[in-house]
Amino acid sequence: MKLRRALPIVAVIPALLAMSACSGESKESDGKKPMASASAKSPEEKEASEAKRLGALDGKALEKAAITGRTAGFDAKKIAKAEVEAGRGMEADKKACQPLASLIGGFTHVPAVSTVHRSLQPEKAANATVGSMWLASHSEKNADRVMKELRTAVAACPKGFKTLGLTYGKVENLPAPKLGDEAVGYRITGDIGKQKVPMTYTVVRSGGVIAAFYGVNMLDTKKAAIPEPVIKAQLERIASAKG
Numbered sequence: 001m002k003l004r005r006a007l008p009i010v011a012v013i014p015a016l017l018a019m020s021a022c023s024g025e026s027k028e029s030d031g032k033k034p035m036a037s038a039s040a041k042s043p044e045e046k047e048a049s050e051a052k053r054l055g056a057l058d059g060k061a062l063e064k065a066a067i068t069g070r071t072a073g074f075d076a077k078k079i080a081k082a083e084v085e086a087g088r089g090m091e092a093d094k095k096a097c098q099p100l101a102s103l104i105g106g107f108t109h110v111p112a113v114s115t116v117h118r119s120l121q122p123e124k125a126a127n128a129t130v131g132s133m134w135l136a137s138h139s140e141k142n143a144d145r146v147m148k149e150l151r152t153a154v155a156a157c158p159k160g161f162k163t164l165g166l167t168y169g170k171v172e173n174l175p176a177p178k179l180g181d182e183a184v185g186y187r188i189t190g191d192i193g194k195q196k197v198p199m200t201y202t203v204v205r206s207g208g209v210i211a212a213f214y215g216v217n218m219l220d221t222k223k224a225a226i227p228e229p230v231i232k233a234q235l236e237r238i239a240s241a242k243g
Helices: 002-006 009-022 043-054 059-065 081-085 095-104 140-156 228-242
Strands: 069-071 074-078 114-122 130-137 161-163 166-174 182-192 195-206 209-216
Touching (some): 059 130, 059 228, 095 140, 140 182, 209 228
Antiparallel strands (some): 182 195, 195 209
């Protein structure tokens, strides 16, 4: 059980480093806070307006669409906002590998209108696969771009890359499930201390929504991918959200 609880930390390590690196930065260039305006829109209102303009799902719709609770043998739980936001802005040392680095941090390299995250824990003790998933809402044009550039990154970075002082020494293309409008599968091997950790990703596009699934299985790498029934359940909820 201790092993299962520890594994998801692999995905969070880069994010924690990102948080510490950015903690000393100031968002105000002149040290002054902008005056509040009675007519100013809230972040949620701005997001909803942008989503409507692009024909994308806003944060509320995306949150409703994300699987929660027991789903196809896994328990999907919300992730703390501070933990999620810590993964923003991860930069690869090779520009061609940036789509891969961004997904390690839990975001798409093309900024999304909204993003929601879930951790994934197996319900049965015999299942050693653990991981997480996230949905990123885009215009369909930008979602197409995300997938195209992700495929290019997988092909361009077989020897891996570095980000925030961590080394990901190998990137392998994997067969993608025939789900959604298109899908990409790949494995990244991370060097965590003296241990090599294979991390499996399945990324699926459904219209303008990118659904990314990350899995680790330290006992059997071939079983590390999040199972298709979980992905199918998520895609069904996205379809329902689009109405």
